[in-house]
Amino acid sequence: MLARAYRVTDRLDAMNRQFSDEKRRRLRRLDQMSERYLEWLMVEHYQFSKRNPAFLAAAAEATRGFEDPAVAIELDRNFNEERTHAAMYREALRAIGTDVMRRVEFPPTTEFLNQVAQLSSGPPARTLGAMYATETAAIFEHQVFWEISREVVARRVLRWEDTALKAFHDLHLDGVEQSHKDGLSELVERAAARRRGEVAQGAIEAVEAMERWWNQLLGRLR
Numbered sequence: 001m002l003a004r005a006y007r008v009t010d011r012l013d014a015m016n017r018q019f020s021d022e023k024r025r026r027l028r029r030l031d032q033m034s035e036r037y038l039e040w041l042m043v044e045h046y047q048f049s050k051r052n053p054a055f056l057a058a059a060a061e062a063t064r065g066f067e068d069p070a071v072a073i074e075l076d077r078n079f080n081e082e083r084t085h086a087a088m089y090r091e092a093l094r095a096i097g098t099d100v101m102r103r104v105e106f107p108p109t110t111e112f113l114n115q116v117a118q119l120s121s122g123p124p125a126r127t128l129g130a131m132y133a134t135e136t137a138a139i140f141e142h143q144v145f146w147e148i149s150r151e152v153v154a155r156r157v158l159r160w161e162d163t164a165l166k167a168f169h170d171l172h173l174d175g176v177e178q179s180h181k182d183g184l185s186e187l188v189e190r191a192a193a194r195r196r197g198e199v200a201q202g203a204i205e206a207v208e209a210m211e212r213w214w215n216q217l218l219g220r221l222r
């Protein structure tokens with residue numbers, strides 16, 4: 001049956017893949033990028049990590065009265081899993097000699113975080129779509145930051161295998177982010193049966209915000 005063959009998450013995943021594949025291509029030659037630039041990328045990524053629990057909590061709150069109560073329950077689960085992660089990330093970075101507190105504000109990051117804050121506290125179906133898109137992109141982010149971290153650690157002549165930073169990214173790639181994506185996937189399909197436009201709109205806006213932010217981050221490469 002045609003209606004069963006069409007999965008909105010497949011379309012959203014394809015859109016996300018297009019965004020992330022292009023960024024991945026631009027991040028292929030890490031060996032030609034300065035340690036300072038790569039460290040700066042990690043510190044900017046940490047800013048997202050720091051705010052992420054607040055986004056998830058806001059999204060759980062925004063979807064609390066939604067027709068499908070499973071959405072808020074799933075977002076609460078994600079929140080509980082993520083709430084301690086920024087501290088882990090900060091300490092892991094400190095252990096390789098990077099202090100996230102020593103940072104000059106990068107306005108595009110502030111703007112990006114404000115956009116995600118807005119998207120995670122909008123109408124429930126739109127919020128669900130936006131969170132699905134950011135959780136999908138989280139897999140790509142942990143993959144590229146795994147590589148970036150390894151490069152920085154090598155420049156500092158430390159053993160990658162021994163770092164808490166590797167363990168931090170491994171933890172996320174070892175199922176955490178996939179389970180966040182999968183957990184939301186069925187809920188997106190269910191919501192899209194009645195509200196496809198709204199769900200897709202949230203996801204599209206989130207990918208556009210990520211695209212803009214990444215272009216600004218990569219635009220700083222010299």
Ligand SMILES: [Fe+2]
Binds near residue numbers: 172
């Ligand atoms: Fe996390």
Ligand SMILES: [Fe+2]
Binds near residue numbers: 078135138176177180
């Ligand atoms: Fe996640």
